[in-house]
Amino acid sequence: MNARELPSPDADTSIATLANGVRVVAIELPHLASASVSVFVRTGSRDENARDSGISHVIEHMAFKGTRSRSCQQVNLDAERLGAEVNAHTDKDHTAYHMRGLARHAAQFVRMLGDIVQHGTFPADELERERKVILHELAEDEEDALSIASRLFDKLAFGEHPLARPVIGARRNIERFARDDLLAYVQRQYTGANVVVGIAGKIDARRMLEAAHDAFGAMPRGSGHEVTRPEPAGGVATHRQSGCGQTHMVLGFPIATLRDDDGGAGIVAAALFGEGMSSPLMDELRERRGLVYYASCTAEVMDVSGQFVIEASTSPAQLDELVDTVMRLLAAHAEQVKAADLERARNQIAVRNLGAQERPFRRIEDAAQDLFVFGRVRSRAELAARIEAVSAAQVRAVFRRMLAAKPALAAAGALRPGARGRLAARLARRDR
Numbered sequence: 001m002n003a004r005e006l007p008s009p010d011a012d013t014s015i016a017t018l019a020n021g022v023r024v025v026a027i028e029l030p031h032l033a034s035a036s037v038s039v040f041v042r043t044g045s046r047d048e049n050a051r052d053s054g055i056s057h058v059i060e061h062m063a064f065k066g067t068r069s070r071s072c073q074q075v076n077l078d079a080e081r082l083g084a085e086v087n088a089h090t091d092k093d094h095t096a097y098h099m100r101g102l103a104r105h106a107a108q109f110v111r112m113l114g115d116i117v118q119h120g121t122f123p124a125d126e127l128e129r130e131r132k133v134i135l136h137e138l139a140e141d142e143e144d145a146l147s148i149a150s151r152l153f154d155k156l157a158f159g160e161h162p163l164a165r166p167v168i169g170a171r172r173n174i175e176r177f178a179r180d181d182l183l184a185y186v187q188r189q190y191t192g193a194n195v196v197v198g199i200a201g202k203i204d205a206r207r208m209l210e211a212a213h214d215a216f217g218a219m220p221r222g223s224g225h226e227v228t229r230p231e232p233a234g235g236v237a238t239h240r241q242s243g244c245g246q247t248h249m250v251l252g253f254p255i256a257t258l259r260d261d262d263g264g265a266g267i268v269a270a271a272l273f274g275e276g277m278s279s280p281l282m283d284e285l286r287e288r289r290g291l292v293y294y295a296s297c298t299a300e301v302m303d304v305s306g307q308f309v310i311e312a313s314t315s316p317a318q319l320d321e322l323v324d325t326v327m328r329l330l331a332a333h334a335e336q337v338k339a340a341d342l343e344r345a346r347n348q349i350a351v352r353n354l355g356a357q358e359r360p361f362r363r364i365e366d367a368a369q370d371l372f373v374f375g376r377v378r379s380r381a382e383l384a385a386r387i388e389a390v391s392a393a394q395v396r397a398v399f400r401r402m403l404a405a406k407p408a409l410a411a412a413g414a415l416r417p418g419a420r421g422r423l424a425a426r427l428a429r430r431d432r
Contacts, residue, residue, distance in 0.1 A: 035201030054169010114215025161230035191222020198364030234406030
């Protein structure tokens with residue numbers, strides 16, 4: 001077996017690279033009775049051009065519809081006779097396939113996913129049936145005001161970049177994709193340099209490496225996918241949706257990317273500002289003003305983009321006050337960060353990270369992202385130390401840079417006349 005071992009970030013983790021570039025992560029968790037296996041392919045909606053928009057998601061659906069050696073029915077039966085849970089998802093920067101079941105079946109899960117990921121035949125009759133399923137999924141997405149606001153936000157934030165397009169793709173493409181389109185895209189994108197195989201649970205790391213070599217060792221190497229950075233755009237967009245009683249708002253500002261590496265300051269800033277009921281965002285919006293039932297704040301960070309995103313739902317009559325209040329809060333944090341809020345944010349992130357470490361799928365996913373972006377897996381101690389080292393001055397600097405940039409604000413649902421103009425005027429103000 002031709003494989004090169006990579007430095008291990010933690011005692012329970014083994015990493016190796018096969019000769020064709022496929023990376024294998026094995027995490028031994030002997031306290032579990034189960035095993036989780038995931039295959040991550042570094043291709044998603046951001047890798048698609050306008051004509052291909054949505055194809056990664058269609059391929060994810062179709063991967064389970066039959067392979068060169070197994071029919072759709074056999075693919076399902078092989079997993080279910082072992083009691084395995086099977087799932088998959090497509091995101092902007094990757095597509096992933098998952099199986100979870102009894103630990104003694106881990107090697108079989110690796111082989112089954114290897115077959116699904118590499119040898120899908122995408123039968124034309126199955127494609128016609130699945131096309132209808134995806135169109136139903138699209139229709140639900142197009143009728144949901146919060147989804148509409150999120151799509152509008154992406155267009156504002158990323159402009160003409162592929163990140164601006166929704167993962168599910170364009171209706172005209174979903175209706176048009178043929179079997180040959182799917183096969184050609186897989187041949188181009190599903191290559192060893194863009195694949196991470198992860199196994200976590202009550203496993204033997206050496207046996208898992210051998211299983212991954214057997215299942216993925218013949219995959220063409222290909223080359224790593226590179227994506228350009230989007231140019232910061234911004235602006236305001238609104239969409240009035242009939243049948244809605246509330247307005248759904250998504251407001252965001254550009255922040256550092258994973259590759260920029262701000263030491264975790266953007267992540268801490270988002271947790272400090274809006275995580276938990278005692279956060280400034282929830283305390284002011286809900287407890288003091290009654291503007292929302294719930295609001296969230298997250299740092300959405302990838303290798304080529306970073307966004308500080310605030311989401312909230314309110315009544316149309318309170319939307320202007322909501323935006324004014326959020327902007328005032330952001331400006332206040334550019335001037336002062338309370339020690340108690342910084343302590344809370346650090347500890348919330350620490351607890352959240354501990355929870356992630358206790359979830360096998362999350363361990364695998366985090367390792368895959370690190371390998372795709374950094375070429376290594378960061379240790380738990382390194383990640384914890386980064387967050388603990390973030391200072392109040394660094395957090396204030398995040399807020400100052402955000403406020404100096406052009407924000408993106410999208411609102412959908414119930415809207416009062418002239419909403420777009422009023423929102424644009426509010427974002428343009430700096431005298432807060």
